[in-house]
Amino acid sequence: MPKAGTSTARSEPQPLPPRSALPRRFFAADPEILARKLLGCTLVRILADGTRLGGVIVETEAYLGAIDRAAHTFGGRRTARNESMWGHPGIAYVYFTYGMHWCMNISAGALGDPVAVLLRALRPTEGLERMRELRAAGGRRKTPLADTELCAGPARLCQALAIDRSLDGLDLTAAGSPLFVERRKQDRVSDDQVARGARIGIAYAGDWAARPLRFAVRGSPFVSRPRL
DNA sequence: ATGACGATTTACT
């Protein structure tokens, strides 16, 4: 075996080979297309202390902008809060809701087109212990958190990955970003594994409430309730 | 300045 001349001497074993963040062109798609493509991709969060948290995206929702009554940008509304939806594809739109929760979107389409994809659930794959701590956050809990409850919901996944206002507007495609998306062959989701249905929590949206703009991996126990 | 409302989660009946 050729040990000679190997300059590959690795002093530190890497838990995983280095992977590159998906580039802007991946996100520059119609939100419906992007919502589908994001299934099976991995959301990665690097904490300030270097801890790496991550999970495979198993549920998303598309928000179609000015025409979409359920979107924060319906009617072309442009406010301080939703400014990130108007920005470059591949930036984070993180908003606060119900007086206590954060939710994360990825801006889609083109610059100036206020469309986005809401991340609703992950299958956690890295840093589960730290996620449990983040999800515990103060309040003691009646029952211990199952892995399937860690990131099953838009606010839950943000709490588990320490995503809040400080990450709003962050460019997920920038070098060294503490939040980005990867794609691995092994996690590829085929079309017959994709379930579609009505979006959650938008009953006020009239005709748009019934549109099948929610996407999920069929049969995944990591998807939020109600299951598709 | 004020009031109404959430792209939710949790606990409880």
Add this chain to the structure above:
DNA sequence: GTAAATCGTCATA
């Protein structure tokens, strides 16, 4: 199944 928690944001005045 129902209800409470909890407050930033935005439209209206």
